[in-house]
Amino acid sequence: MSPSLRLLEDSLRSVADTVIKRLEPLSLHTSFRLGGPSRLWVEPGTLTALAAVVKGTEASGIQWMVMGGGTNLLFPDSGFDGVIISTIRLQRYSVSDRVIRAEAGVPLARIVTCSIRSGLAGLTELAGIPGTIGGAIAGNAGVQGHDVFTPLRRVELVDRDGTIRWIAADELDHGYRQGGIPSGSVVCAAEWAMEPDAPDMLRARARAALKERSEKQPSGEPSAGCVFKNPAGQSAGKLMDEAGLKGARVGGAVVSDTHANWIVLDGPATSKDVMRLIEFTRKRIHESTGILLETEIVLVRTAGV
Ligand SMILES: Cc1cc2nc3c(=O)[nH]c(=O)nc-3n(C[C@H](O)[C@H](O)[C@H](O)COP(=O)(O)OP(=O)(O)OC[C@H]3O[C@@H](n4cnc5c(N)ncnc54)[C@H](O)[C@@H]3O)c2cc1C
Structure with missing residues (x-):
């Protein structure tokens, strides 16, 4: 470990409510079950601790990134030579007066369930999307015209210098699979202002969303959901299917037979x-259609440990 990293580790150990691990295998924290170790793995337990960790790590000049549920990430086999700040312990949420407020590490699924039980509409259709609130807002997670921003009122951010502030959702430059979070800022929490609806109706809509998901998407094998974003007016899955890419394989990574925009592991x-299969399929689509697909999965390219 470099002297500067050791110095940073010492200073982070003085932050209250914070768990620090060395060489934590990232494969334990990603839905692909892939990724080597992170030089340092830090779990702040409060928003104040998160702010202190972000501020200290940023000031050290050492590479860092924030991670939620790891369901949209691909890390190299050699790992991450820096600091991963995990939101896994930021799990508080509340409902009052049609407003749901949740910390970044709360699973999106828990908030969907909570909204249904509370008779609040707006997030029901997102049933079945894995990952956390922070990851969902960073990537504006969604499905078929519904997304996490629809009823979102405001987002609490911690900036690189440790400042914590609320920002209105409509001030974020969000769009299809992008939350518009300023570079280097971390989502601490979010607040949705929602409309009332009958829990039975909401439950039925959630059930329909889950049924559709189970019919159209692979389940069981490690994956990170859709690999590519849909190009304007087109479906990446359809392009992959038409190019005959279902079943294409590199090692244990294979383009799913169920949904051509998914890469799953079957050994x-x-x-x-996975990286080589992504490059292969992207090249194939480019050659056959002239379209250069952009990945939806976040590919972390960094020096390994
Ligand atoms: C089976 C399966 C089904 C899926 N279905 C869908 C779907 O229908 N629709 C959809 O949109 N996605 C889907 N996904 C992809 C994924 O679940 C979503 O993108 C999810 O919102 C990612 O959340 P996460 O917490 O896992 O983020 P992570 O994978 O941990 O991180 C993803 C990105 O968000 C950033 N990030 C994470 N937390 C924060 C934070 N607190 N502040 C700032 N940045 C942060 C990370 O730095 C990284 O760049 C699916 C994935 C799987 C495995």
């Missing part, structure tokens, strides 16, 4: 297998 696999 021992490495991140490199």
Whole structure:
């Protein structure tokens, strides 16, 4: 470990309510079950601790990134030579007066369930999307015209210098699969202002969303959901299907037969297998259609440990 990293580790250990681990395998924290170790793994337990960790790590000049549920990420097999700040312990949420407020590490699924039980509409259609509130807002997670921003009122951010502030959702430059979070800022919490609806109706809509998901998407094998974003007016899955890419394979990584925009693992696999399959399919689509697909999965390209 470099002297500067050791210095940073010492200072982070003085932050209250914070768990720090060395060489934590990222494969334990990603839905792909892939990724080597992170040099330092930090779990702040409060928003104040999160702000202190972000401020201290940023000031050290050492590479860092924030991670939620790891359901949209691909790390290299060699790991991450820096600091991963995990929101896993930021799990508080509340409902009052049609407003749901949740910290970044709360699973989106828990907030969907809570909204249904509370008779509040707006997030029901997102039933079945894994990951956390922070990850969902960073990538504006959604499905078929519904997304996490629809009833979102405001987002609490911690900036690089440790400042905590609320920002109105409509001040964020969000769009299809992008939340418009300023670079280097971390989502601490979010607040949705929602409309009332009958819990039975909401439950039925959630059930329909889950049924559709189970019919159209692979389940069981490690994956990170859709690999590519849909190009304007087109479906990445349809392009992949038409290019005959279902079943294309590199090592244990394979383009799903159920949904061509998903890469799943069906045996021992490495991140490199997935990366090579992504590059292969992207090149194939480019050659056949002239379209250069953009990944929806966040590919972390960094020096390993
Ligand atoms: C089976 C399956 C089904 C899926 N279905 C869908 C779907 O229908 N629709 C959809 O949109 N996505 C889907 N996904 C992708 C994924 O679930 C979403 O993108 C999810 O919102 C990611 O959340 P996360 O907490 O796992 O983020 P992570 O994977 O941990 O991180 C993703 C990105 O968000 C950033 N990030 C995470 N937390 C924060 C934070 N607190 N502040 C700032 N940035 C942060 C990370 O730095 C990273 O760049 C699916 C994935 C799987 C595995």
